[in-house]
Amino acid sequence: MRRAALSLGAAIVAFAAILAIFAPLLMPHDPFAQDLTHRYTPPFWLPGGSSAHWLGTDGLGRDYLSRLILGARISMLIGVSTVILSGIIGTTLGVLGGYFGGRTDAVVMFIISCRLAIPVILVALTTVFMVGSGLWVVVLTIGLLLWERFAIVARAATRQVSGLDYIAAAWAAGCSRTRVILGEILPNIAHHLLVIATIDMAIAILLEAALSFLGLGVPPPLPSWGLMISEGKDYMFFKPWVIEIPGIALLILVLGINLLGDGLRDRLGARTEQ
Amino acid sequence: MIRFIVRSLLLAMLVCLTVLIVSFALTRLSGNLAINLAGPDASAASIAKIQHELGLDRPLPVQFAAWADRALHGDFGNSYLYHQSVSSLIASHLKVTLQLGAIAIGMAIIIAVPLGILAALHEGTWIDTACGLVALIGQAVPSFWLGLMLILWFGIDLRWLPIAGLATWKGYILPSFVLSFVAIPVMLRLTRGGMVDALRADYVRTARAKGLSRASIVLKHAFRNAAMPVVAVSAVQLGFILGGSVVTEVVFNVRGVGYLAWESIGKGDFPVVQAVVLLFAVTFVGLTFLADLIGAMLDPRVRG
Secondary structure: OHHHHHHHHHHHHHHHHHHHHOHHHHOOOOOOOOOHHHOOOOOOOOOOOEOOEOOOEOOOOOEHHHHHHHHHHHHHHHHHHHHHHHHHHHHHHHHHHHHHOHHHHHHHHHHHHHHHHOOHHHHHHHHHHHHOOOHHHHHHHHHHHOOHHHHHHHHHHHHHHHOOHHHHHHHHOOOOHHHHHHHHHHHHHHHHHHHHHHHHHHHHHHHHHHHHHOOOOOOOOOOOHHHHHHHHHHHOOOOOHHHHHHHHHHHHHHHHHHHHHHHHHHHHOOOOOO | OHHHHHHHHHHHHHHHHHHHHHHHHHHHHOOOHHHHHHOOOOOHHHHHHHHHHOOOOOOHHHHHHHHHHHHHOOOOOEOOOOOOEHHHHHHHHHHHHHHHHHHHHHHHHHHHHHHHHHHHHOOOOHHHHHHHHHHHHHHHOOHHHHHHHHHHHHHHHOOOOOOOOOOOOHHHHHHHHHHHOOOHHHHHHHHHHHHHHHHHOHHHHHHHHOOOOHHHHHHHHHHHHHHHHHHHHHHHHHHHHHHHHHHHHHHOOOOOHHHHHHHHHHOOOHHHHHHHHHHHHHHHHHHHHHHHHHHHHHOHHHHO
16 A cells, blocks of 8 residues: 555656656647637537647637646746755755754754744745746745755754764764765765655645745746636636646645655655654 | 743744844845835935935834834834735734634644544554545645635535635635645644554553543543644644635635735735734744643653
8 A cells, every 4th residue: 555655656756757858749739829719628528628629728728738738847847946955955954953963053943943933925925026926036935935844854863863873983984074974964864855855845836836826926928837727717617627627737746746755754764753 | 841931932032033134124125115115207306205204214223123113012114005004904804814713723623633533543444544645635735726626616516605705604614624724634644643652552551451441541541642742733733824824815805914915915015014924923933832832831851
């Protein structure tokens, strides 16, 4: 059962990655090409649908399948880049606090407390409003806000590892501080960080969708899934599939990432619950 | 215990002060406020006049001290948009948000705790797996999309509940339910984990050996111990639910603080945004402090 969950999660994430990487080759139509004579064509399983547009068209007659595929690229890009950024920030803080302890640790804990107090969605919306919406603005904003999980877990894991014999052995062998941190501690807490990376990736993707839905995320005409839901919202009473399709895509991707994360946690024996 | 309380309280106040400084800095970095206020066509003289009136020509630390002093007395200035004091604006929007938040945390407890107990009692069976699945899906579903889908199902298809607004008590159901989704997965997992540990503990074995009924063992002995972390976490989750109110209130067109903040951000009404950010931050810090306090009261080991 657990193994099945891990495989399913990995398969979903791999599929999304393939969509993201090969999006230009896989899109059947130009995702930006408008065709006002074919607005809101229903998907193929509904009456009026056809194989010309498998998932129908949106309010500007743009092919929904093509936009959905390009949307996967945006979601994956957001997920991966924010995790890299927040991972670097959080891991650096956490390892420093956990390794040096004492006053350094107190400062790190204080920074984490401050970050936790900040209402993420409000600050993200304000930042995007002030800087101007754009894909990389969203990546930077989310990445700079979502590092606290990395910091908390990296700190706890570093403290635990620091007391072990092989660290003492590295010291005895005359390794420098940098060498001990980079060569001994980091590799031994990496599996914890990997699990956190999946959790944060899922959260980042959901946050981007929420920001775009609220109108201060990825700007149109880019087909972010959150933006597609926002654009379809006014027509959802008549054409529910315009919000159902991107919403289900979002749900499946995030579910897949979480399944992968849970599976990795069991497999690698990482403990991330505080 | 007193030392622990004083230390946590000091830390909480220090965090609040930092958030105060950061939120002040954010609005000052956002460009020239006077130009925003005077409009794009204003002359240099009128901009200078507004700058002088607002004290924007004074050194930053002086500006901050004056602003923080007023903020601590509940005066956040006036909204650019509503021409009304920010504090009265927030006060008039706060009631709905708090009501929804309270109902949501109640719903989360009612849904998550029994499911968590159920999963723990049937550890390793399909019931456990099903409860795990609920938590997983709860974590993966985008809340704004869930809100829209519930509006479609219960408001349009079934016509059971209103699609927007809080005119009747029925209007509270969907927004609170969507808000509660923030907390359900965490609370479910925590209850299950606590119950699994508690059911394996010696005191439960003793209770069983004494011949106590199953219900009495589960509810009186095991759950009382498993409930402690859940209570502490509920306080923190209430903070997250407040943060989630932005999205939910926009989806359901509820005029609460979250909606107010979203509207104000989109129109550059920064005094309001700043005040809401501070309100949420201080509430979160307060709730975390409360959670720590509960934790310390229930478990002496934490106080160290």
